[in-house]
Amino acid sequence: MNLKGKNAIITGASRGIGKAVALKLAQEGVNILIAARNQETLDKTVAEIQGQASGKVIGVSTDVSQLDDLIKLYEAAKTQLGNIDILVNNAGVSSQYPFDKQPIEDLERLVNTNYLGYVRLIRLVIPEMIAKKSGAIINMVSGSTLVDPVPRTFVTYSSIKVGLRAFLKGLFWEMRDHGIKITSILPGVVATDLTDKLNDITQDQKDRLMSVDSVVDMVMFALSVPANACPLELAVINQQTPWTKPVIDYAQQQAK
Ligand SMILES: NC(=O)c1ccc[n+]([C@@H]2O[C@H](COP(=O)([O-])OP(=O)(O)OC[C@H]3O[C@@H](n4cnc5c(N)ncnc54)[C@H](OP(=O)(O)O)[C@@H]3O)[C@@H](O)[C@H]2O)c1
Numbered sequence: 259m260n261l262k263g264k265n266a267i268i269t270g271a272s273r274g275i276g277k278a279v280a281l282k283l284a285q286e287g288v289n290i291l292i293a294a295r296n297q298e299t300l301d302k303t304v305a306e307i308q309g310q311a312s313g314k315v316i317g318v319s320t321d322v323s324q325l326d327d328l329i330k331l332y333e334a335a336k337t338q339l340g341n342i343d344i345l346v347n348n349a350g351v352s353s354q355y356p357f358d359k360q361p362i363e364d365l366e367r368l369v370n371t372n373y374l375g376y377v378r379l380i381r382l383v384i385p386e387m388i389a390k391k392s393g394a395i396i397n398m399v400s401g402s403t404l405v406d407p408v409p410r411t412f413v414t415y416s417s418i419k420v421g422l423r424a425f426l427k428g429l430f431w432e433m434r435d436h437g438i439k440i441t442s443i444l445p446g447v448v449a450t451d452l453t454d455k456l457n458d459i460t461q462d463q464k465d466r467l468m469s470v471d472s473v474v475d476m477v478m479f480a481l482s483v484p485a486n487a488c489p490l491e492l493a494v495i496n497q498q499t500p501w502t503k504p505v506i507d508y509a510q511q512q513a514k
Contacts, residue, residue: 259394259481262287263313265339267331269322269379270349272299274450275398277307278470279346279477284311291335293320294349314339322349322375323367332382341390345383346477347376348398352452354411365414373418377425384438391437396480398473399423401446401495423491430490441480444493445473468496 266283270276272294280292284307292307294300297319304317316338320331335342350372353364376397387393400419402409408416423442430440447453449467476492483489 259343259485261481263289264343265289265291265335265341266344266346267291267293267335267342267379267383268346268348269293269320269331269375270398271346272296272303272317274452275445275448275470275473276346276348277303278474279348281307281310282474282478283344283346284313284315287312288344289313289315289339291316291318291331291339293318293322293331295319295321322379323370325374325378328375328379328382332379341386342383343393344481345379345393345395346398347379347395349375350398350452352415354415356411357413360414368414368418372415373422373425376422380429384433387433387438388436393437394439394441394481395433396441396443396477397422397426399426399442399444399491401444401493403444404493404495427490430488434488439480439488441489442491443473443476443480444491445476446493446495448473466496466498468494 261283266288268276268280268283268290271280271292276292280290284290290313292300292303292315300317300319304315308315318331318334320327322328351367353360353368380395383395399422400416402412402416403420403423405416408420426440426442433440445468447467448470449464450470453467472494476494480489480492
Protein backbone atom coordinates (compact mmCIF):
# COMPACT_ATOMS: atom_id res chain seq x y z
CA MET A 259 0.00 0.00 0.00
CA ASN A 260 1.38 3.44 -0.89
CA LEU A 261 0.77 5.12 2.44
CA LYS A 262 1.09 8.79 1.54
CA GLY A 263 -2.29 10.53 1.58
CA LYS A 264 -4.13 7.51 3.03
CA ASN A 265 -6.52 8.00 5.97
CA ALA A 266 -6.16 6.04 9.21
CA ILE A 267 -7.91 5.69 12.57
CA ILE A 268 -5.68 4.53 15.43
CA THR A 269 -7.32 3.80 18.78
CA GLY A 270 -5.48 4.00 22.08
CA ALA A 271 -2.92 6.25 20.46
CA SER A 272 -2.24 8.85 23.15
CA ARG A 273 0.65 6.77 24.53
CA GLY A 274 2.39 3.40 24.33
CA ILE A 275 2.21 1.21 21.23
CA GLY A 276 -0.64 3.17 19.63
CA LYS A 277 1.20 6.48 19.89
CA ALA A 278 4.35 4.98 18.33
CA VAL A 279 2.30 3.52 15.46
CA ALA A 280 0.47 6.83 14.95
CA LEU A 281 3.74 8.78 14.84
CA LYS A 282 5.24 6.41 12.28
CA LEU A 283 2.15 6.55 10.05
CA ALA A 284 2.06 10.36 10.31
CA GLN A 285 5.74 10.50 9.34
CA GLU A 286 4.88 8.37 6.28
CA GLY A 287 2.33 10.99 5.18
CA VAL A 288 -0.82 9.22 6.40
CA ASN A 289 -3.66 11.48 7.63
CA ILE A 290 -4.44 10.18 11.08
CA LEU A 291 -7.25 10.36 13.58
CA ILE A 292 -6.13 9.20 17.00
CA ALA A 293 -8.45 8.23 19.85
CA ALA A 294 -8.11 7.79 23.61
CA ARG A 295 -10.15 8.78 26.67
CA ASN A 296 -7.99 11.33 28.47
CA GLN A 297 -8.34 14.63 26.59
CA GLU A 298 -5.23 16.26 28.05
CA THR A 299 -2.86 13.43 27.10
CA LEU A 300 -4.54 13.16 23.70
CA ASP A 301 -4.07 16.88 23.00
CA LYS A 302 -0.40 16.68 23.98
CA THR A 303 0.15 13.69 21.68
CA VAL A 304 -1.64 15.39 18.78
CA ALA A 305 0.61 18.46 19.19
CA GLU A 306 3.71 16.28 19.41
CA ILE A 307 2.86 14.28 16.27
CA GLN A 308 1.74 17.37 14.31
CA GLY A 309 5.30 18.68 14.55
CA GLN A 310 6.55 15.65 12.60
CA ALA A 311 3.65 15.00 10.21
CA SER A 312 3.02 16.07 6.65
CA GLY A 313 -0.68 15.17 6.71
CA LYS A 314 -3.61 15.84 9.04
CA VAL A 315 -3.43 14.83 12.71
CA ILE A 316 -6.73 14.87 14.58
CA GLY A 317 -7.54 13.74 18.11
CA VAL A 318 -11.01 12.62 19.17
CA SER A 319 -11.64 11.80 22.81
CA THR A 320 -13.28 8.37 22.77
CA ASP A 321 -14.04 5.53 25.13
CA VAL A 322 -13.93 2.49 22.86
CA SER A 323 -15.92 0.46 25.38
CA GLN A 324 -18.96 2.66 24.58
CA LEU A 325 -20.83 2.07 21.31
CA ASP A 326 -22.04 5.70 21.15
CA ASP A 327 -18.45 6.92 21.38
CA LEU A 328 -17.38 4.60 18.58
CA ILE A 329 -20.19 5.87 16.35
CA LYS A 330 -19.11 9.47 17.05
CA LEU A 331 -15.47 8.56 16.39
CA TYR A 332 -16.30 7.04 13.03
CA GLU A 333 -18.48 10.02 12.07
CA ALA A 334 -15.66 12.42 13.00
CA ALA A 335 -13.23 10.38 10.89
CA LYS A 336 -15.55 10.49 7.87
CA THR A 337 -16.17 14.22 8.22
CA GLN A 338 -12.61 15.28 8.95
CA LEU A 339 -10.58 12.75 6.92
CA GLY A 340 -12.95 11.11 4.40
CA ASN A 341 -12.80 7.42 3.44
CA ILE A 342 -10.91 5.27 5.90
CA ASP A 343 -8.15 3.15 4.37
CA ILE A 344 -6.54 1.87 7.56
CA LEU A 345 -7.91 1.03 11.00
CA VAL A 346 -5.47 0.21 13.78
CA ASN A 347 -7.48 -1.29 16.64
CA ASN A 348 -5.16 -0.95 19.60
CA ALA A 349 -6.89 0.57 22.65
CA GLY A 350 -6.70 -1.93 25.45
CA VAL A 351 -6.63 -2.23 29.22
CA SER A 352 -4.98 -4.69 31.54
CA SER A 353 -6.03 -6.29 34.82
CA GLN A 354 -3.46 -8.73 36.17
CA TYR A 355 -4.63 -10.71 39.18
CA PRO A 356 -5.06 -14.27 40.27
CA PHE A 357 -8.73 -14.75 39.33
CA ASP A 358 -10.02 -14.94 42.91
CA LYS A 359 -8.50 -11.52 43.62
CA GLN A 360 -9.56 -9.81 40.40
CA PRO A 361 -11.99 -6.92 40.99
CA ILE A 362 -15.31 -8.14 39.57
CA GLU A 363 -15.97 -4.83 37.79
CA ASP A 364 -12.78 -5.37 35.75
CA LEU A 365 -14.40 -8.25 33.87
CA GLU A 366 -16.94 -6.07 32.04
CA ARG A 367 -14.31 -3.39 31.40
CA LEU A 368 -11.98 -5.96 29.80
CA VAL A 369 -14.67 -7.44 27.55
CA ASN A 370 -16.09 -4.07 26.51
CA THR A 371 -12.69 -2.53 25.77
CA ASN A 372 -10.49 -5.39 24.56
CA TYR A 373 -13.15 -7.35 22.65
CA LEU A 374 -16.21 -5.26 21.83
CA GLY A 375 -14.11 -2.12 21.35
CA TYR A 376 -12.37 -3.85 18.44
CA VAL A 377 -15.26 -5.81 16.96
CA ARG A 378 -17.76 -2.94 17.02
CA LEU A 379 -15.37 -0.47 15.36
CA ILE A 380 -14.60 -3.01 12.64
CA ARG A 381 -18.35 -3.46 12.11
CA LEU A 382 -18.74 0.32 11.69
CA VAL A 383 -15.79 0.76 9.30
CA ILE A 384 -16.15 -2.34 7.16
CA PRO A 385 -19.14 -1.43 4.92
CA GLU A 386 -17.23 1.44 3.27
CA MET A 387 -14.15 -0.77 2.87
CA ILE A 388 -16.30 -3.44 1.21
CA ALA A 389 -17.77 -0.80 -1.14
CA LYS A 390 -14.22 0.32 -2.09
CA LYS A 391 -12.93 -3.28 -2.19
CA SER A 392 -9.86 -2.24 -0.20
CA GLY A 393 -8.71 -1.46 3.31
CA ALA A 394 -6.41 -2.75 6.02
CA ILE A 395 -7.44 -3.51 9.59
CA ILE A 396 -4.56 -4.14 11.99
CA ASN A 397 -5.39 -5.39 15.47
CA MET A 398 -3.21 -5.40 18.57
CA VAL A 399 -3.98 -8.79 20.10
CA SER A 400 -1.40 -10.38 22.43
CA GLY A 401 1.45 -12.88 22.44
CA SER A 402 -0.13 -14.35 25.57
CA THR A 403 -2.69 -16.00 23.25
CA LEU A 404 0.13 -18.27 22.04
CA VAL A 405 0.25 -19.87 25.48
CA ASP A 406 -2.20 -22.70 26.12
CA PRO A 407 -3.56 -22.72 28.75
CA VAL A 408 -3.46 -18.92 29.02
CA PRO A 409 -0.93 -17.65 31.59
CA ARG A 410 -1.72 -17.39 35.29
CA THR A 411 -2.87 -13.92 36.40
CA PHE A 412 -3.68 -13.17 32.74
CA VAL A 413 -6.57 -15.61 32.61
CA THR A 414 -9.37 -13.13 31.85
CA TYR A 415 -7.24 -10.67 29.83
CA SER A 416 -5.72 -13.43 27.71
CA SER A 417 -8.84 -15.50 27.21
CA ILE A 418 -10.65 -12.41 25.92
CA LYS A 419 -7.71 -11.82 23.55
CA VAL A 420 -7.96 -15.50 22.49
CA GLY A 421 -11.60 -14.85 21.60
CA LEU A 422 -10.59 -11.71 19.72
CA ARG A 423 -7.89 -13.62 17.86
CA ALA A 424 -10.40 -16.33 16.88
CA PHE A 425 -12.85 -13.70 15.63
CA LEU A 426 -10.15 -11.98 13.57
CA LYS A 427 -8.94 -15.24 12.07
CA GLY A 428 -12.44 -16.00 10.84
CA LEU A 429 -12.94 -12.44 9.64
CA PHE A 430 -9.68 -12.62 7.67
CA TRP A 431 -11.20 -15.23 5.35
CA GLU A 432 -14.56 -13.49 5.06
CA MET A 433 -13.02 -10.11 4.24
CA ARG A 434 -10.39 -11.54 1.91
CA ASP A 435 -13.18 -12.08 -0.63
CA HIS A 436 -13.81 -8.30 -0.49
CA GLY A 437 -10.16 -7.25 -0.92
CA ILE A 438 -9.81 -6.20 2.73
CA LYS A 439 -6.78 -7.21 4.78
CA ILE A 440 -7.20 -8.27 8.40
CA THR A 441 -4.04 -8.73 10.46
CA SER A 442 -3.56 -9.67 14.12
CA ILE A 443 -0.36 -8.57 15.84
CA LEU A 444 0.73 -10.77 18.75
CA PRO A 445 3.41 -8.92 20.72
CA GLY A 446 5.22 -10.35 23.71
CA VAL A 447 5.52 -8.09 26.75
CA VAL A 448 6.34 -4.51 25.69
CA ALA A 449 7.65 -1.65 27.84
CA THR A 450 4.65 0.69 28.12
CA ASP A 451 2.45 2.15 30.87
CA LEU A 452 0.36 -1.02 30.62
CA THR A 453 3.28 -3.14 31.83
CA ASP A 454 4.50 -0.50 34.30
CA LYS A 455 1.25 -1.09 36.12
CA LEU A 456 2.31 -4.70 36.65
CA ASN A 457 4.12 -3.22 39.67
CA ASP A 458 7.22 -4.40 41.46
CA ILE A 459 8.87 -5.84 38.39
CA THR A 460 12.60 -6.36 38.81
CA GLN A 461 15.40 -5.01 36.60
CA ASP A 462 15.83 -8.51 35.12
CA GLN A 463 12.16 -8.54 34.17
CA LYS A 464 12.41 -5.01 32.73
CA ASP A 465 15.34 -6.15 30.56
CA ARG A 466 13.09 -8.81 29.08
CA LEU A 467 10.52 -6.27 27.85
CA MET A 468 10.48 -5.39 24.15
CA SER A 469 10.47 -1.84 22.84
CA VAL A 470 7.44 -0.39 21.06
CA ASP A 471 9.60 -0.10 17.92
CA SER A 472 9.42 -3.87 17.38
CA VAL A 473 5.64 -3.63 17.31
CA VAL A 474 5.68 -0.60 15.00
CA ASP A 475 7.85 -2.64 12.60
CA MET A 476 5.20 -5.37 12.52
CA VAL A 477 2.47 -2.87 11.70
CA MET A 478 4.58 -1.34 8.94
CA PHE A 479 5.34 -4.82 7.56
CA ALA A 480 1.62 -5.63 7.45
CA LEU A 481 1.00 -2.40 5.51
CA SER A 482 3.93 -2.86 3.13
CA VAL A 483 3.32 -6.35 1.69
CA PRO A 484 2.20 -6.56 -1.96
CA ALA A 485 -1.48 -5.99 -2.71
CA ASN A 486 -2.07 -9.70 -3.35
CA ALA A 487 -0.68 -10.81 0.04
CA CYS A 488 -1.72 -10.30 3.65
CA PRO A 489 -0.14 -11.45 6.91
CA LEU A 490 -2.94 -13.11 8.89
CA GLU A 491 -0.96 -13.00 12.14
CA LEU A 492 2.42 -11.61 13.18
CA ALA A 493 4.00 -12.54 16.48
CA VAL A 494 7.15 -10.99 17.91
CA ILE A 495 8.50 -12.32 21.18
CA ASN A 496 11.53 -11.32 23.23
CA GLN A 497 14.36 -13.75 22.47
CA GLN A 498 15.68 -13.58 26.03
CA THR A 499 12.48 -14.65 27.77
CA PRO A 500 12.55 -18.33 28.67
CA TRP A 501 9.25 -19.90 27.64
CA THR A 502 8.84 -21.41 31.08
CA LYS A 503 9.58 -18.15 32.91
CA PRO A 504 7.00 -15.50 32.14
CA VAL A 505 7.98 -11.85 32.58
CA ILE A 506 5.24 -11.52 35.15
CA ASP A 507 5.81 -13.98 37.90
CA TYR A 508 2.77 -15.75 39.35
CA ALA A 509 4.12 -15.73 42.92
CA GLN A 510 4.55 -11.95 42.78
CA GLN A 511 0.94 -11.49 41.70
CA GLN A 512 -0.34 -14.04 44.19
CA ALA A 513 1.32 -12.08 46.98
CA LYS A 514 -0.57 -8.87 46.10
N1 LIG B 1 2.34 -3.65 26.58
C1 LIG B 1 2.31 -4.96 26.33
O1 LIG B 1 3.11 -5.73 26.88
C2 LIG B 1 1.33 -5.55 25.37
C3 LIG B 1 1.58 -6.86 24.90
C4 LIG B 1 0.66 -7.43 24.04
C5 LIG B 1 -0.45 -6.73 23.61
N2 LIG B 1 -0.65 -5.45 24.09
C6 LIG B 1 -1.86 -4.74 23.63
O2 LIG B 1 -1.46 -3.58 22.93
C7 LIG B 1 -2.44 -2.56 23.09
C8 LIG B 1 -1.78 -1.26 23.56
O3 LIG B 1 -1.14 -1.52 24.80
P1 LIG B 1 -0.08 -0.50 25.44
O4 LIG B 1 0.88 -1.36 26.16
O5 LIG B 1 0.39 0.48 24.44
O6 LIG B 1 -1.02 0.21 26.54
P2 LIG B 1 -0.88 1.65 27.27
O7 LIG B 1 0.52 2.13 27.21
O8 LIG B 1 -1.55 1.48 28.58
O9 LIG B 1 -1.76 2.59 26.32
C9 LIG B 1 -3.12 2.30 26.14
C10 LIG B 1 -3.74 3.33 25.24
O10 LIG B 1 -5.12 2.97 25.06
C11 LIG B 1 -5.94 4.03 25.54
N3 LIG B 1 -7.15 3.43 26.11
C12 LIG B 1 -7.28 2.60 27.15
N4 LIG B 1 -8.57 2.30 27.36
C13 LIG B 1 -9.27 2.97 26.43
C14 LIG B 1 -10.65 3.08 26.12
N5 LIG B 1 -11.59 2.45 26.84
N6 LIG B 1 -11.01 3.86 25.09
C15 LIG B 1 -10.10 4.51 24.35
N7 LIG B 1 -8.79 4.45 24.58
C16 LIG B 1 -8.38 3.68 25.61
C17 LIG B 1 -5.07 4.79 26.55
O11 LIG B 1 -5.48 6.15 26.74
P3 LIG B 1 -6.59 6.57 27.86
O12 LIG B 1 -6.23 5.83 29.11
O13 LIG B 1 -6.49 8.05 27.95
O14 LIG B 1 -7.90 6.12 27.29
C18 LIG B 1 -3.73 4.73 25.85
O15 LIG B 1 -3.66 5.68 24.82
C19 LIG B 1 -3.48 -3.12 24.06
O16 LIG B 1 -4.57 -3.64 23.34
C20 LIG B 1 -2.74 -4.24 24.76
O17 LIG B 1 -3.61 -5.24 25.22
C21 LIG B 1 0.23 -4.85 24.94
